[in-house]
Amino acid sequence: VINKMAAHTYIAISELHPNISHSKVAGIIIGKTDVKSFPDRKNIGMDRFTFGFTVKDSPDFFINVSTWGNDAYVNGLASSFNIGDCVTIENPLVATKDLEKGDRFCPATPSHYRLLVTEAHSQVCLCADMDTIDRLLPLIHLPVKDSRDFYSLGDIVANGQKLDGSVINILAAVKSIGDTKQFTTSDGRRGQRLEVRLFDDSVLSFPLMVFCCFNCFSSFQVLFIADAKISFDSFRSGMVATVNSKSIITVNPGVPKKVPFKYTCMLLFWSAVESITDVYTVSQLMQKARENPEALFGITYSFISKLDLDSSASKVIKTRCSKCKFLVTEDLNSCTNQLCPGKGQIVSATTGFDLLVDFTDHTGTLHACSLRSPVAEKALGCTVKEFISLTDGERTAMKWKFLLERCKIYVKIIPSPKMKSGIRGMVLDCSLADPGEVKQHMSALLQQRL
DSSP, rough: OOOOBOOOOOOOGOOOOTTTTSSSEEEEEEEEEEEEEOOOOOOSTTTTEEEEEEEESSSSOOOEEEEEOOOHHHHHHHHHHTTTTEEEESSSSSEEOOOTTTGGGGGOOOEEEEEEEETTTTTEEEEEEEHHHHHHHHGGGOOOOOOOOOOHHHHHHHGGGGGGGGGEEEEEEEEEEEOOOOEEEETTTEEEEEEEEEEEESSSOEEEEESSSSGGGOOOOOEEEEEEEEEEEETTTTEEEOOOOOOOESSOOOOOSSSOOOHHHHHHHHHHHHHHHBBBOHHHHHHHHHHOOOEEEEEEEEEEEEOTTTTOHHHEEEEEEEEOOOOTTTTTTTOOOOTTTTTTTTTOOEEEEEEEEEEEETHHHHEEEEETTHHHHHHHTTHHHHTTSSSSSHHHHHHHHHHHHEEEEEEEEEEOSTTTEEEEEEEEEEEEOHHHHHHHHHHHHHHHHO
């Protein structure tokens, strides 16, 4: 259904009008609903299928598009693109919005019109013009509402039932994602819902019920949710937020610098680290990990015996697919991992520290433990951008700040048949150890021996 097309002259969404014929629009998908079916009044016993999506072509303009047709056409079209894809829409019907009917279930847009796409008259195509794609891609991170107009989770909790039934904007990060569950409505229609847990610097866990846009969510992403409905849940005895067909979710939004996103995103992570209290020697970590198939979390007071910060930047800083964490190179347009959930899509990647470190105490050495961003940034006190600008001498000095120094290391150990030791370690936090804590730890070890 979707074909790649050569670049053409496009009509801006802001200039669309019902009197324009044979229009062609290019935009990035910022919202999309699931396919639904309804009985066809003209053909008894048959169903008509439909789904909607929202496209944006500039910072200030976006428009809703609805698609109608038979099962094969609508489901084929719906499965052929996702939020974040750039598309061209050729020869849609430009119609005035009717807020009393179908448009009241769609996202609010600045346009007075909506687009209708049908198999007989229209075509939706993946945009193949790289200049157009480069122009459109940054728009995916611009919220559709004023980025300063949002509630924190603390505001929602504080207002409580005063907000019951309100539609608001929310700025928060994803804590966890539940399983998609099936349900049946009172009129027999089937649907899906997903429960996502949000957090920010004021609330550690807040429920978000999702009835569309299931692919928008990944742990520790920051979200700007436009037009989320707030309601009181008597079962939970608290407030919940709901995302529906009227909501638009912006992932990792560009917003005012005063909003502490990095802190917000990592707040829960550090809280989880602080809950780890069991202290082990290196040999105890290795032994317990081999005896237990589950992940082991613990603290070790050890020396970092290998930390190759003075290697080439390409060995210290790497780029990974945001969806599956597979290593990717900058010249690739898609992830090469055949099992990646984003396979076939334009790759979304993150660049950060990606180190393998050894740590050693009097009982042994745990080799090749993973130390990645953002943990590495916190431990080193240095961002990737700052590290790249350091001289070789400055990188070596940073290395020796930690090398052969006793550190307090929070670590996660999991079984790994691929590793020679049979286990693999991941550093969750690392800092130079407090001498008093080390003395207390060593005294405890001595007591154990006695």
